[in-house]
Ligand SMILES: Nc1ncnc2c1ncn2[C@@H]1O[C@H](COP(=O)(O)OP(=O)(O)O)[C@@H](O)[C@H]1O
C-alpha cells in the first residue's frame with residue numbers, strides 16, 4: 001500500500017538518479033546500515049561471526065568483484081579463487097614485511113597488487129571470448145595456486161607451507177590473529193564491504209559501468225560510440241581483481257587466520273563465487289549480496305534443520321546441499337538468468353501496483 | 359589543401375548553408391578475399407549537407423560506411439577528414455573525432471535502459487577518471503547530471519520520453535531504430551552516418567524518421583550521410599546523392615541530376631525494388 005512512487009515525484013535528474021528511487025527502499029537501506037553498524041556489533045558472538053557474518057561479508061566483496069567482471073563487463077572468469085589467493089599472499093607478505101604500517105593499508109595494497117595481476121591475466125580477453133576465456137582464466141587459477149605452493153618465498157619458508165596472520169590492530173583494537181574479538185572481526189569486514197559496495201555502485205551507475213555493459217552487450221556498437229575496448233576490459237579486470245584481492249586478504253587475515261593456497265583458494269572457491277553471482281543475479285549489486293547471503297546461509301540452515309532438527313547424518317545433508325545448489329544453478333540459468341535480484345525486482349514491481357494490478 | 363570557407367560554401371534553395379568538404383574519400387578500393395566490395399570510389403561530404411548513398415543490395419554501401427567509420431581498412435585509397443589525411447584508426451578513435459553512426463541491423467545495448475543507451479553517446483564529452491567516478495560525489499555526479507540534461511533534450515527531440523527507463527531489449531523495432539539514432543545524436547557528432555535508418559518501417563514511421571533527419575540537419579546543423587533504399591525519401595531528403603552499383607560509383611550529384619543520369623536509370627531505377 002505504501003510502497004509507491006506516487007507522491008514521490010522526481011523534480012531533478014539528481015533525484016531521478018539515486019540508488020533507491022522509492023522512499024521506502026531508501027529508508028530500509030539506512031535502517032539496515034544503522035542496525036549493522038550500531039546494534040549488531042553489541043550482540044554478535046563467535047558463532048555468528050564465524051559461521052555467518054564474516055564469510056557473508058567477505059564473499060559479498062568477492063561476488064561484487066566477480067560480478068563487475070562477469071555480470072557487468074561480460075568477461076567470464078574461473079580464476080576468482082586464484083585472485084583471492086593473490087590478495088591473501090600479498091597481504092601476508094606486506095604484514096610481515098611492514099609491521100609498522102596499518103593493516104587497512106595492507107589490505108588495500110593487496111587489492112592493488114591483485115588488480116595488477118588481474119590485468120595481466122586479463123590480457124587474453126582482448127583476443128578471446130566466452131568459453132575460451134573461461135578456460136584461460138581457469139589456467140590462471142591453477143597457475144597461481146601452483147605458484148604459491150611451489151615458491152617458498154610466498155609463505156616465508158614456513159615448514160607447514162601455510163601462511164599465518166600475525167596480530168595487528170586498528171585504533172588499538174586487535175583485528176587479526178587468534179585474539180581478535182568477534183565484534184572487531186565483524187566490523188572490519190563490514191567497513192570494507194560497505195566501501196566496496198559503494199564504489200561498485202558508483203562505478204556501475206556512471207560512464208565506467210556503461211562502457212562495461214556496452215562491451216558486454218554489443219562490443220562493435222560500443223567501439224563505434226567511442227569505447228576503447230582494451231581500456232574497458234582492462235579497467236573491468238583491474239577493479240574486479242581489486243575487490244577480489246581485498247576479499248582474499250580479509251578471508252585470510254581476518255577470517256581464517258591461517259591459510260594454504262590450494263585448500264583455501266582452490267578451484268571450488270572460484271565456482272562458489274561464480275554460483276553466488278548466478279544465483280544472486282548477474283549485473284546486479286543487490287544480486288551480489290543476495291547470492292553471497294544465500295550460499296552462506298543455506299548450508300547453515302540445512303545443517304540446523306536436517307542434521308540438528310531431523311537427525312540426518314552430516315554427509316547426507318552435505319550431499320543434499322550439493323543437489324540444491326546444482327538444481328538452483330540450472331533453474332536460474334534457464335528460467336531466470338537475472339537471479340534472485342530479478343525475482344526481488346518483480347516482487348517489488350507487483351507490490352508497487354498492488355492492489356490494482358493494472 | 360586550403361579550406362576557404364566562403365569560396366567553398368553555398369546556400370541551398372531552402373536557405374541552408376552548405377560548407378566546405380569535411381570528409382573526402384579518394385580512390386577507395388576494398389576487397390574481401392576475391393570479392394571487390396568497393397572499386398576505386400571517390401566522393402566527398404560537405405559540412406551541413408545531407409548526403410545520400412544509394413544502390414542495389416550488395417552494391418557496397420554499408421562497406422563504404424564501414425570504411426568511413428574505421429571498421430574496414432581499404433586496401434587502396436585515402437580518407438581525408440577536415441583537410442587532413444586520416445591515418446589508420448580504430449573505430450573508437452574515429453568516434454573521438456566526432457563521428458557517430460547507426461547500423462543497418464540495429465546495434466543497441468539490449469541489457470541497458472533507453473536512457474543508459476543514449477548516455478553512452480556522451481562518452482567523449484565526459485572527462486572524469488575511474489577514481490573520481492568511484493567516489494561519485496562532486497565532479498563525477500556533476501558531470502553525469504550535465505550530460506543527462508543533453509540526453510534529455512535528445513529524448514524530447516525524438517519523442518521517446520515515455521520509454522526512458524525501459525530496457526532496450528523490450529522495445530519494438532521502430533522504437534529501437536529511434537533509440538539508436540538518439541544515441542548517435544547524443545554524441546553531438548560533426549558527421550552522422552545512418553545505414554538504412556528507415557529499413558523495415560511503415561509509412562508513418564518513415565515520415566517521422568524523415569522529419570527527425572531534416573530537423574537534425576536544420577536545427578543542429580548536423581552533417582549527415584545516409585544509406586537509403588526508398589527513392590522517394592532520398593529525393594526529398596538529400597542535397598547530393600552518390601549512386602553505387604557492384605562496388606562502382608555510377609552517379610554523383612543532386613537528386614535531379616542523378617534521376618536523369620542514364621547509367622543510373624539503367625542500373626538502379628530501372629530495376630524494381632520493393
Ligand atoms: N565482412 C565481410 N566479409 C566478406 N564480404 C563482405 C563483408 N562485408 C561485405 N561483404 C561483401 O561486400 C559486398 C557489399 O556488401 P555491402 O556493403 O553490405 O552492400 P550494401 O550495403 O550495398 O547492400 C557484398 O558482396 C558482401 O557480400
Ligand SMILES: [Mg+2]
Nearest residue numbers: 419420421462
Ligand atoms: Mg547495407
